[in-house]
Amino acid sequence: MTDHSEIFTLTGSELSDGLASGQFSSEEVTKSYLSRIKEVDDKVHAFLSYDEEDMLDQAKSSDQRRASGKILGPLDGVPVCLKDVISAKGQPLTAASKILEKYRSPYDATVTIKLKKAGVVVGGRLNLDEFAMGSSTENSAYGPTCNPWDLGRVPGGSSGGSSAAVAAREAPLTLGSDTGGSIRQPASLCGVVGMKPTYGRVSRYGLAAFASSLDQIGPFSQTVEDTAQLLEIISGHDPLDSTSYPTPVPSFSNEIRQPFKPCKLGLPKEFFGTGMDDDVRKSIEQSIQWYRDKGYELVEISLPTTELSIPVYYVIATAEASSNLARYDGIRYTSRSEHAENAIDVYAKSRGEGFGEEVKRRCILGAYGLSSGYYDAYYLRAQKTRTLIRNDFDKAFEQVDAILTPTSPTPAFKFGEKSEDPISMYLSDIYTISTNLAGLPGISIPCGFTENGLPIGMQLIGQAFEEGKLLSIAHDYDRELQLGRSQPSL
Amino acid sequence: MDYEAVIGLEVHVQLNTKSKMFTRVSTGFGKSPNTLTNPVVLGLPGALPVMNRDAIEKSIKVGLLLSCKIAEVCKWDRKNYFYPDMPKNYQISQFDQPICEGGEVEIEMPGDSPSEIGSHRIVQLTRIHLEEDVGKLTHYESDSLVDYNRAGCPLLEIVSEPDLYSPEEVFAYLTSLRNSLVSAEISPCDMEKGQLRCDANISIRPVGTSTLGTKVELKNLNTISGVKNGVEYEIRRQTKALNEGETIIQETRRWNPDQKYTTPMRTKEMAHDYRYFPDPDLMPVKIDPEWVNRISKDLPEKPFDKQRRYMEEMNIPYTSTSALCGDRPLCEYFEKAASHCSAPSKVANWVVNDLLREVSHSEKDQQGVNLENCPVSPESLAELVNLIEDGVVSNNVAKEIFPEMYASRKSAKTLIAEKGLEMKSDGDEIETLCAQAISNDPDAADKFRGGKEGAINALKGSVMKATRGQANPKIVDETLRRLLLP
Numbered sequence: 001m002t003d004h005s006e007i008f009t010l011t012g013s014e015l016s017d018g019l020a021s022g023q024f025s026s027e028e029v030t031k032s033y034l035s036r037i038k039e040v041d042d043k044v045h046a047f048l049s050y051d052e053e054d055m056l057d058q059a060k061s062s063d064q065r066r067a068s069g070k071i072l073g074p075l076d077g078v079p080v081c082l083k084d085v086i087s088a089k090g091q092p093l094t095a096a097s098k099i100l101e102k103y104r105s106p107y108d109a110t111v112t113i114k115l116k117k118a119g120v121v122v123g124g125r126l127n128l129d130e131f132a133m134g135s136s137t138e139n140s141a142y143g144p145t146c147n148p149w150d151l152g153r154v155p156g157g158s159s160g161g162s163s164a165a166v167a168a169r170e171a172p173l174t175l176g177s178d179t180g181g182s183i184r185q186p187a188s189l190c191g192v193v194g195m196k197p198t199y200g201r202v203s204r205y206g207l208a209a210f211a212s213s214l215d216q217i218g219p220f221s222q223t224v225e226d227t228a229q230l231l232e233i234i235s236g237h238d239p240l241d242s243t244s245y246p247t248p249v250p251s252f253s254n255e256i257r258q259p260f261k262p263c264k265l266g267l268p269k270e271f272f273g274t275g276m277d278d279d280v281r282k283s284i285e286q287s288i289q290w291y292r293d294k295g296y297e298l299v300e301i302s303l304p305t306t307e308l309s310i311p312v313y314y315v316i317a318t319a320e321a322s323s324n325l326a327r328y329d330g331i332r333y334t335s336r337s338e339h340a341e342n343a344i345d346v347y348a349k350s351r352g353e354g355f356g357e358e359v360k361r362r363c364i365l366g367a368y369g370l371s372s373g374y375y376d377a378y379y380l381r382a383q384k385t386r387t388l389i390r391n392d393f394d395k396a397f398e399q400v401d402a403i404l405t406p407t408s409p410t411p412a413f414k415f416g417e418k419s420e421d422p423i424s425m426y427l428s429d430i431y432t433i434s435t436n437l438a439g440l441p442g443i444s445i446p447c448g449f450t451e452n453g454l455p456i457g458m459q460l461i462g463q464a465f466e467e468g469k470l471l472s473i474a475h476d477y478d479r480e481l482q483l484g485r486s487q488p489s490l
Numbered sequence: 491m492d493y494e495a496v497i498g499l500e501v502h503v504q505l506n507t508k509s510k511m512f513t514r515v516s517t518g519f520g521k522s523p524n525t526l527t528n529p530v531v532l533g534l535p536g537a538l539p540v541m542n543r544d545a546i547e548k549s550i551k552v553g554l555l556l557s558c559k560i561a562e563v564c565k566w567d568r569k570n571y572f573y574p575d576m577p578k579n580y581q582i583s584q585f586d587q588p589i590c591e592g593g594e595v596e597i598e599m600p601g602d603s604p605s606e607i608g609s610h611r612i613v614q615l616t617r618i619h620l621e622e623d624v625g626k627l628t629h630y631e632s633d634s635l636v637d638y639n640r641a642g643c644p645l646l647e648i649v650s651e652p653d654l655y656s657p658e659e660v661f662a663y664l665t666s667l668r669n670s671l672v673s674a675e676i677s678p679c680d681m682e683k684g685q686l687r688c689d690a691n692i693s694i695r696p697v698g699t700s701t702l703g704t705k706v707e708l709k710n711l712n713t714i715s716g717v718k719n720g721v722e723y724e725i726r727r728q729t730k731a732l733n734e735g736e737t738i739i740q741e742t743r744r745w746n747p748d749q750k751y752t753t754p755m756r757t758k759e760m761a762h763d764y765r766y767f768p769d770p771d772l773m774p775v776k777i778d779p780e781w782v783n784r785i786s787k788d789l790p791e792k793p794f795d796k797q798r799r800y801m802e803e804m805n806i807p808y809t810s811t812s813a814l815c816g817d818r819p820l821c822e823y824f825e826k827a828a829s830h831c832s833a834p835s836k837v838a839n840w841v842v843n844d845l846l847r848e849v850s851h852s853e854k855d856q857q858g859v860n861l862e863n864c865p866v867s868p869e870s871l872a873e874l875v876n877l878i879e880d881g882v883v884s885n886n887v888a889k890e891i892f893p894e895m896y897a898s899r900k901s902a903k904t905l906i907a908e909k910g911l912e913m914k915s916d917g918d919e920i921e922t923l924c925a926q927a928i929s930n931d932p933d934a935a936d937k938f939r940g941g942k943e944g945a946i947n948a949l950k951g952s953v954m955k956a957t958r959g960q961a962n963p964k965i966v967d968e969t970l971r972r973l974l975l976p
Binding site for chain 2: 085086087093095100103105106107109204205206207208209211212213239240241242243319320322323326327329331332333343347367370371372375379
């Protein structure tokens with residue numbers, strides 16, 4: 001690659017190679033992305049903000065390190081942009097909510113520190129559904145993100161900005177967060193790779209919480225190879241997060257380069273019933289055939305509690321959210337209503353004016369499920385059912401190495417198509433939610449297009465802390481088909 | 491009708507850990523507002539709690555000290571309610587799996603006189619749980635300001651059964667609890683600094699009945715006497731209400747220490763639904779029995795056990811023991827001194843009177859004189875008492891030189907030698923002085939011979955005066971008696 005005007009189309013590993021061989025500098029890379037953002041983000045609206053000066057300063061530091069032979073890792077000088085719920089010191093963190101409009105984070109999230117230690121250029125702030133609540137990015141207080149493949153359609157959500165930015169080539173790599181599918185579903189709808197690691201693999205310190213027991217930060221990229229590289233950087237036990245798991249992090253990027261023997265993949269029959277779009281079904285069946293042809297053994301399995309995962313999820317996630325979001329109260333760093341006349345008003349009006357409809361709906365729902373007299377019937381019962389869901393997966397993994405499913409029942413839908421009907425919106429996470437409830441790693445990789453040219457994603461679910469194996473299975477397919485390299489015309 | 495009160499106490503104690511309950515920020519009192527904070531204390535987006543192991547260890551210690559059952563597993567729950575002193579609008583606490591269950595506090599009621607031991611009784615505890623403290627609000631005319639320095643400090647809540655029956659028992663309970671916690675170095679328990687806070691649940695019932703009446707929760711009891719006064723007032727108020735045919739409503743009332751009455755804060759209908767649920771940011775805590783064992787080996791003696799040992803094994807009078815036993819460093823000082831001395835009860839007397847007097851004088855001038863660098867070491871005090879016991883120096887002279895020992899750090903022996911204060915035990919010299927005393931005061935001599943025992947004291951006094959107190963009183967007594975009644 002010598003044509004610098006096309007730098008922004010490269011993958012993370014191509015950028016890494018180009019920087020290493022001196023084809024271009026980190027400053028040139030960063031400038032290329034900045035001009036791409038200026039060129040297309042009016043249409044896509046993946047970014048809520050970006051600090052050009054700060055990004056260029058980081059790029060120059062990277063170039064200096066490289067000149068003195070002291071690079072910090074393969075991604076030194078490569079930009080990584082963050083969903084606007086991940087703290088970066090001195091940068092805004094709005095969570096796409098009005099209530100955090102004026103807040104700037106005074107500290108770095110653990111993943112941000114890890115990125116900085118790897119020499120990454122920590123880039124702009126990406127759009128999302130307010131507080132990561134939604135599946136379309138329509139719930140952003142700052143306007144939706146558009147799907148780069150069809151600007152009249154949603155990019156998925158909640159990490160719609162993170163997936164759209166990669167698809168639109170406004171960033172080579174991004175981070176999102178996944179509570180019920182918020183990385184995998186938008187990756188699927190935007191035709192890029194997105195992965196939710198095992199719960200506890202990546203520190204949540206510095207991630208504005210939606211549902212603490214389900215949230216995980218994870219990468220987006222054009223290729224599985226890049227996802228492996230980025231995951232390797234952000235993973236690891238963090239003494240600041242009691243739920244992060246003290247287990248060593250293997251080199252995922254090395255692991256996927258090793259020869260991989262085809263293994264056994266499970267197809268949960270409950271995932272292949274009604275409600276799936278025909279194009280999606282066709283595409284997944286082709287992927288299944290691809291794996292079969294490669295020597296993988298594909299077997300039908302059963303996850304009988306699948307249908308319970310959506311109700312269980314909406315009880316647990318909203319309960320935790322109702323408590324997690326209580327801190328946004330108009331007292332300290334959140335915007336205070338100008339109409340408040342007393343203390344109760346400060347709470348009620350600041351939250352009433354500061355939160356969007358979906359956030360309010362979930363806070364009320366969650367508080368209800370925790371109320372005295374209802375706790376046993378809702379929250380406690382949901383937690384017990386969650387254990388059953390986990391048991392289902394444990395049983396399945398006695399038979400198979402990974403589970404293959406569609407990521408989303410449909411390709412990208414049109415704006416407004418589901419936003420008036422919360423239940424149909426909630427159902428777009430039907431294939432992804434149980435993974436979070438079971439704490440397992442899941443990855444969505446592009447596996448085809450609809451007749452209208454909308455991307456389709458395939459999900460692979462792995463065993464806890466077996467991201468290496470999961471990435472290898474995904475890489476096997478992705479290395480050959482490289483569908484994430486397809487670029488929408490903008 | 492005659493009523494009796496039934497009272498349960500909820501005591502909050504700040505643990506004296508170095509850092510806060512769920513993050514590595516220093517605890518402290520009196521620092522500039524909002525300087526002991528970080529993202530976790532302030533509840534910023536993304537901040538997460540991490541448990542302080544030392545706080546767990548100290549809580550186990552308290553549990554063992556109060557004979558509680560230590561949980562094998564305890565967990566953290568969120569108590570949700572909105573209040574500006576609480577940055578997250580939930581408090582991390584323990585709901586249904588507290589760190590300690592059951593337990594007891596031994597109390598002592600006042601005796602018939604200050605020198606007599608009172609009756610002892612065991613008060614039952616319900617549970618002890620650990621939580622994080624909240625910030626401090628200060629209200630002004632049109633604004634309220636909040637200081638989060640205290641927010642997130644480890645706070646132990648010790649909940650008693652409704653097992654106290656009078657304001658005096660409440661006072662005794664708090665005193666005993668405080669002595670135990672201070673002596674175990676759990677907390678300085680200074681109520682003025684908010685290190686120990688107390689709410690009381692009070693109900694009354696006709697004497698002789700056993701069902702509990704409607705309870706009223708009393709808040710804002712900020713001093714030990716405030717607790718006593720508040721409880722006293724509330725019992726009177728409830729008794730009067732029932733006697734006048736009113737009913738007691740279940741409510742929370744506030745004690746107003748200046749006006750000395752209680753006023754309603756909120757009724758049962760206004761009570762919060764705290765929507766407790768397990769905190770998903772924290773793992774349950776598994777408490778290894780080995781850990782509990784290790785802590786139990788290091789447990790200090792309970793103050794009342796110590797008092798009984800002093801009285802029974804060392805023959806220390808009750809008054810001295812009650813002054814000693816609430817103060818562990820003082821006890822350590824005493825025991826060290828006593829180990830070098832044949833008369834422990836005299837040592838105790840010196841410690842609780844003379845030593846404490848000097849310490850309290852010097853503390854007025856300079857902050858923080860502690861017994862570790864006390865100018866009179868335990869060995870030095872023991873030497874002084876031994877000199878009295880051996881007849882080298884009189885008690886009066888010893889009392890005189892003690893302040894000087896304290897001021898100059900000189901030993902008793904040095905001071906006595908420097909000043910020539912050894913007791914005069916020379917028989918001939920004393921005999922001459924005694925004979926003189928008898929001839930100077932024949933009246934007293936006659937009275938004594940006539941059977942009036944007390945008359946001898948006048949004669950002793952004049953001998954002591956002549957020797958500036960240095961004559962050995964035992965020899966003076968013997969000599970006088972021999973001369974008067976040959």
